[in-house]
Amino acid sequence: MAKIVLDPVTRIEGHLRIETQVAAGRVTEAWSKGEMFRGFEALLQGRDPLDAPVITQRICGVCPISHALSSCKAIESATGLNVPANGRYLRNLILGANYLQSHILHFYHLSALDFVHVEALLDYSGRDPVLLDLKHWAQSELNTNRVLPVAPFLPKLPGDYAQNAQWNLGALSNYVEALDIRREAHRMAALVGGKMPHAATLVPGGVTCATDADMLEDFRSRLRRVRRFIERCYIPDVLQAARLYPEYATVGRGVARFLSYGVFDEESTTWMPAGTLNGRGHERLDLSLIHEDTTTGFYRGNHKSHPQNAPSPIPQTDKPRAYSWLKAPRYNGLSYEVGPLARIMVAAAAGEPSIVDPLTDFLREARLGQDQLASTLGRHAARAFEAQLIAARMENWLDAVTPGAPAILPYQNSDAGNGVGLIEAPRGALGHWISLKSGRIGSYQCIVPSTWNFSPRDGDQNPGPVESALVGTAVNPEFKGLEVARVVRSFDPCIACAVH
Numbered sequence: 001m002a003k004i005v006l007d008p009v010t011r012i013e014g015h016l017r018i019e020t021q022v023a024a025g026r027v028t029e030a031w032s033k034g035e036m037f038r039g040f041e042a043l044l045q046g047r048d049p050l051d052a053p054v055i056t057q058r059i060c061g062v063c064p065i066s067h068a069l070s071s072c073k074a075i076e077s078a079t080g081l082n083v084p085a086n087g088r089y090l091r092n093l094i095l096g097a098n099y100l101q102s103h104i105l106h107f108y109h110l111s112a113l114d115f116v117h118v119e120a121l122l123d124y125s126g127r128d129p130v131l132l133d134l135k136h137w138a139q140s141e142l143n144t145n146r147v148l149p150v151a152p153f154l155p156k157l158p159g160d161y162a163q164n165a166q167w168n169l170g171a172l173s174n175y176v177e178a179l180d181i182r183r184e185a186h187r188m189a190a191l192v193g194g195k196m197p198h199a200a201t202l203v204p205g206g207v208t209c210a211t212d213a214d215m216l217e218d219f220r221s222r223l224r225r226v227r228r229f230i231e232r233c234y235i236p237d238v239l240q241a242a243r244l245y246p247e248y249a250t251v252g253r254g255v256a257r258f259l260s261y262g263v264f265d266e267e268s269t270t271w272m273p274a275g276t277l278n279g280r281g282h283e284r285l286d287l288s289l290i291h292e293d294t295t296t297g298f299y300r301g302n303h304k305s306h307p308q309n310a311p312s313p314i315p316q317t318d319k320p321r322a323y324s325w326l327k328a329p330r331y332n333g334l335s336y337e338v339g340p341l342a343r344i345m346v347a348a349a350a351g352e353p354s355i356v357d358p359l360t361d362f363l364r365e366a367r368l369g370q371d372q373l374a375s376t377l378g379r380h381a382a383r384a385f386e387a388q389l390i391a392a393r394m395e396n397w398l399d400a401v402t403p404g405a406p407a408i409l410p411y412q413n414s415d416a417g418n419g420v421g422l423i424e425a426p427r428g429a430l431g432h433w434i435s436l437k438s439g440r441i442g443s444y445q446c447i448v449p450s451t452w453n454f455s456p457r458d459g460d461q462n463p464g465p466v467e468s469a470l471v472g473t474a475v476n477p478e479f480k481g482l483e484v485a486r487v488v489r490s491f492d493p494c495i496a497c498a499v500h
């Protein structure tokens with residue numbers, strides 16, 4: 001029995017160790033290990049509730065907007081506060097901008113390199129100045145094995161990279177352009193948020209930024225640039241990856257159970273619907289069925305707690321059976337996958353027409369069956385498809401903002417109360433649960449997307465979604481775990497968030 005260990009898993013956010021056991025060329029078991037403790041929930045106790053959106057944004061520089069909004073919603077639910085229409089649409093715009101930034105980051109700068117033969121640069125003979133610059137840099141860094149020994153292209157695992165010059169060079173050229181496009185998305189977010197990352201305008205009751213027609217037009221022109229990139233580069237690159245690596249439509253299927261809290265508040269409901277899928281079609285979400293299990297986490301006690309009354313975690317590193325700093329979130333006792341794939345699956349099952357109709361066309365072009373979406377390739381496809389959909393929907397939200405109209409209602413603290421703030425972060429379902437005591441934070445719990453996806457085993461020894469998705473993956477010992485890395489990265493891990 002052989003083992004493949006990736007430690008650290010690079011080109012992700014945070015610190016992750018993946019261990020797999022291999023027999024007869026396939027993964028038979030896997031362990032996902034979050035490798036650090038942070039303690040945000042503990043440090044929030046006793047503070048003013050208004051500190052929470054500011055502090056929880058610091059859980060992550062990639063998805064701070066989701067944490068701020070989840071936190072604001074939790075406080076709004078505990079204090080009975082509403083948000084005016086302008087505030088809702090401005091929140092959608094800043095969250096949308098953050099999604100676009102995050103999805104483009106994930107594909108080009110974190111994941112695509114699993115599928116790109118970077119050394120193709122060395123044979124480039126064209127005139128594209130970006131590729132020529134990269135080629136000169138590559139030549140100066142080349143070692144005798146024709147391997148590029150420098151970041152950001154390391155560590156590069158050996159493997160079956162498609163020897164297709166158009167794909168490899170196109171992806172590298174778009175890698176560079178994507179840096180600029182992400183800056184544009186950050187600028188959009190900063191127009192609403194005052195700055196990025198860690199916006200300054202997101203507070204309970206709405207958004208404090210001023211709006212006028214010029215600001216909205218500035219946002220729109222930047223959005224159009226990002227949209228063009230998604231349509232001209234991101235979507236075609238994902239479609240080409242699907243053609244070059246069709247086997248990944250059947251690798252990394254996972255638990256095939258999906259959960260979404262729904263996201264992007266419009267008139268009376270969210271545009272992307274909430275719900276769960278477990279083989280019986282779309283089901284309504286029941287928050288009372290969520291609990292976190294600490295049996296294999298480095299935390300004192302084997303708890304199975306609902307987040308509204310969970311004890312604050314106390315680290316214990318010498319605990320028998322423990323192997324991760326993540327807790328294990330479960331819904332009705334089972335692990336669920338969250339993220340863009342889950343959102344698209346839930347929306348399709350709920351029959352949301354603005355998602356179902358374009359999905360049919362997209363899958364035809366990607367030559368993917370809907371039953372192949374639950375796969376490594378399907379996660380990339382769902383993320384790109386979602387980016388395109390959101391970018392288009394953002395034009396509607398821009399139209400819905402009334403320049404100069406109020407975007408916030410006054411906040412008044414409550415002495416006591418419980419609240420929950422649910423949102424979908426780029427990587428999936430995010431919930432913050434708050435309890436107020438004497439006007440201060442009595443308890444605060446976050447259940448974060450990557451905690452769902454990268455959770456360790458629970459008290460019944462059931463594996464988490466990524467641990468399940470890895471089982472059955474065929475591995476070539478010469479590739480040193482490339483196939484494992486491809487499956488893991490398709491979930492877009494952020495272990496900084498996951499351990500919070």
Ligand code: NFE
Binds near residue numbers: 067425428496
């Ligand atoms: Ni740190 Fe996050 C997103 C949240 S992750 S990136 O998206 O919440 O699990």
